[in-house]
Amino acid sequence: MRAVTFNVSIPGYLIGKGLGGVTESALFGGLSGVRYGEVAEPSLPADDWVKLDIVAAGVCGTDVSTLTFNSSPSMEPFGSFPAILGHEILARVAEVGPGVRRVEVGQRVAVDPFISCTMRGFTGAERCSSCASGLHCTCGRAGDTGALRLSGEPFQRGTIVGYHAGLPGGWGERTIAHESHLFAVDDGLSNHTAALIEPLSIGMHAALNVQPFGDGPVLVIGSGPIALGTIWSLRAAGYRGELLAQVKRAHEATLAKSFGASAIVSPGAEARSALLDTGAKGYKPIIGAEVYAGGGFPLIFDCVGNAASLDQCLRYATPRARIVVLGCAPEIPKLDLSFLWARELDVKGFVGYGLENWRGQRRHTFEITHDLLVESRAPVEDMVTHSFALADYRKALSAAANHRKSGAVKVLLEPAG
Template sequence: MKAIVYDFTIPKYITAKALGKHFPSLYYGKPSALSLRDVEEPELPNDNWVKIKPILSGVCGSDMGAIFYKTSPSLTPFNSFPSVLGHEVVGLVTEVGGDVRKVEVGQRITIDPYINCEVRGRKTLCPACRQGMHSLCRYKAGSAKLGPGMILGFCKDLPGGWGESLVIHESMAIPISDTVSDKVAAMSEPLSVGLHAVLRQPPKNGEHVLVIGGGMIAYSVIAAIRLLEIDCHITQLSLLSYQKEMGLKLGVNEGLISREDLGALDRSMP
């Protein structure tokens, strides 16, 4: 099958860091870690797994961080390459193992991309997985059945959604309603991050909240606060004018993108 493969190496990292500003192909051209190639189509490891044909797969900030080498090499022990990127996925089930009960062939699903103890086939769960906090699984550096990788797309043994097919453990499958569009379904993972943050630490009515950033997670935090009808004051700090405009549309009280904006806010506060 065809897939976009990311093959990180230290020499490629050093070369791109030194010369990438002058030679962008070091990030995404022939000399880069990124390539479109033929790879072997994954098969179901056992009867608890599901095969998916991707419909859409998002481009996450972590994907961009990897491609443009903004992610520190110190994180490489928790990833393994070459890998097929893409963890924000909506797709169709094309095959199910004999013990799968959660989904069926032809069903449209999205994916929880975290590779936890259950996905790794561990009979004894780590403390984090036992508490349902599988994003903190202590075996992200690898296990007997799967190589290192925190999420789908950054593990050499589990290709992500930037290919023509992928396999996931049944526990990673999330069926979606026909009322949810493909584009919204593909964004369910980053949307859930912002919503989870707000639900874990909801601001109180009357408090002042500062949201730093102008990416998907920042906007999902803002949207979650407003959709939950929390009556708090939201200030967004970002870099660009379109990011400020998006924040204002979603309900922030003010957006800051310059020192002048910050000075004006400081003068207006009691």
């Protein structure tokens, strides 16, 4: 089968650190780790596994920073390479092992890509505490070799499909999955909508776990799919208060509005004026940037995760505000944490999803996102601005990496399309 693979290298990391921005040469040059070509097809490793034909797979912001070696090497021990990329996966069931009960051949399914102890072949007391509680996105055994064998090889370390040497990601024609990681998709959802279940579930997991929401106003910082998905999730999960979206470009503002933002600001002066509207007063320190007191936002979602966005969260927060970090915040060299202490702030990160309390039941975030997509009929697929055949992966990566120029919000590869 054909697939896009990626390998990490020390020269890659060193070059990535030296580059100011994302360039074509970082993605495709001689030292790039990206390759496209024929790879071995995976076989079913156990009776309760399923073979899948990939329908669509998204390009995540994490993929772009990994491919350009702009991610933190601190996550490297929890992945294995070379890996077939892609963790936002919509697929069709092609073959089921004799023990599979959850899905049938021909069904469309969303794939939970985080690797669980169950997938690694661990049972009973061998399973980590995260997996035992249904939150395998923080699996404690991601750095270990699993007990199961994949195509005759040891099950390598890894956190998530797409950064795992033995489990192909979605940027290929086929993959395999344990049945417990598959969630059937309603026929009423389009491929583009269903391909968003994974990224939308990040915001949904955060929204479900910060409840009660309080009275607001809520501030969501970020222009990408995670920020837009968080806005949709907050509304779908029942938040009715004021919801301010801070985005950069007009088409992102349109999307934010259609997903439920009550007001839009751009970063800088507009955001500051919205802060002052909450009753905050600005003060100018003897040197450095303006600080505030007397107002602010009690709940802020940082869906960017860089020095500027975290700095803004700390300055814009009310006392005892909750700051929710949904963008990876790697290696921030200089960040003033004074207000973390002076405002008794609560900072919380979310990396994935898992079992949630929902309407009196324990349900996986994917099921909740799926059902709310069916119920709300929100136009989330408008977020998909670009889609490409697998062979056009270079165009897809360029569009995603240069989103300021291309206007990309979510880019999909459609291997079956």
